[in-house]
Amino acid sequence: AQSVTQPDIHITVSEGASLELRCNYSYGATPYLFWYVQSPGQGLQLLLKYFSGDTLVQGIKGFEAEFKRSQSSFNLRKPSVHWSDAAEYFCAVNSGANNLFFGTGTRLTVIP
Amino acid sequence: DAGVIQSPRHEVTEMGQEVTLRCKPISGHDYLFWYRQTMMRGLELLIYFNNNVPIDDSGMPEDRFSAKMPNASFSTLKIQPSEPRDSAVYFCASSPRQGRDGYTFGSGTRLTVV
Numbered sequence: 001a002q003s004v005t006q007p008d009i010h011i012t013v014s015e016g017a018s019l020e021l022r023c024n025y026s027y028g029a030t031p032y033l034f035w036y037v038q039s040p041g042q043g044l045q046l047l048l049k050y051f052s053g054d055t056l057v058q059g060i061k062g063f064e065a066e067f068k069r070s071q072s073s074f075n076l077r078k079p080s081v082h083w084s085d086a087a088e089y090f091c092a093v094n095s096g097a098n099n100l101f102f103g104t105g106t107r108l109t110v111i112p
Numbered sequence: 113d114a115g116v117i118q119s120p121r122h123e124v125t126e127m128g129q130e131v132t133l134r135c136k137p138i139s140g141h142d143y144l145f146w147y148r149q150t151m152m153r154g155l156e157l158l159i160y161f162n163n164n165v166p167i168d169d170s171g172m173p174e175d176r177f178s179a180k181m182p183n184a185s186f187s188t189l190k191i192q193p194s195e196p197r198d199s200a201v202y203f204c205a206s207s208p209r210q211g212r213d214g215y216t217f218g219s220g221t222r223l224t225v226v
Contacts, residue, residue, distance in 0.1 A: 034214050036214075036217075041219075042219060042220075043116075043203055043217035043219045044203070044205075044215075046215070049212070049213075051212040090155070094212075099157055099160070099168065100157070100215060102154060102155040105154065
């Protein structure tokens with residue numbers, strides 16, 4: 001069975017600091033991996049995705065993520081956080097059977 | 113493209129009443145999904161459709177929940193009778209293909225059952 005673990009429930013960073021949100025997955029083969037962001041009262045917006053090729057993928061809003069097969073990880077990064085990045089971030093995995101499994105989310109707080 | 117459109121945005125109803133949530137997917141997307149989000153259980157897939165046909169409804173919690181997709185541009189999720197534990201945010205999402213495409217989510221319907 002596939003699963004997604006986001007070990008950090010809540011992260012606080014200062015504006016301008018770098019950010020890394022962790023995501024680990026459990027699946028027998030290489031899955032399709034996604035990061036979504038959810039602002040309060042809003043739906044989920046796709047930040048980036050990985051399904052093959054270059055293990056470093058670029059997304060919207062200056063985010064990137066790196067797929068590491070050896071660590072079963074797909075961590076999200078941003079070099080300099082903006083106050084508008086405060087939101088909930090979800091990692092998700094899809095085995096190809098079209099059922100997207102979500103992690104429990106990491107809430108990001110940005111302090112001035 | 114207006115994206116995935118859900119209505120209503122908010123719904124407050126009394127226990128025992130019927131509730132119908134509506135969704136219009138993105139034109140040309142063959143897959144439609146209904147998710148429920150709660151603090152306790154996070155995001156749960158309830159059911160999904162491919163070309164208007166229900167494929168997997170194993171996430172539907174009880175017989176009180178039903179979903180239909182009469183055509184490619186409209187889907188409903190119905191709860192009858194509603195209970196307070198059904199209070200959650202319900203999201204509809206659509207996708208053009210299987211697997212590798214991310215889903216596009218609607219803004220959700222916040223349901224409160226009192």
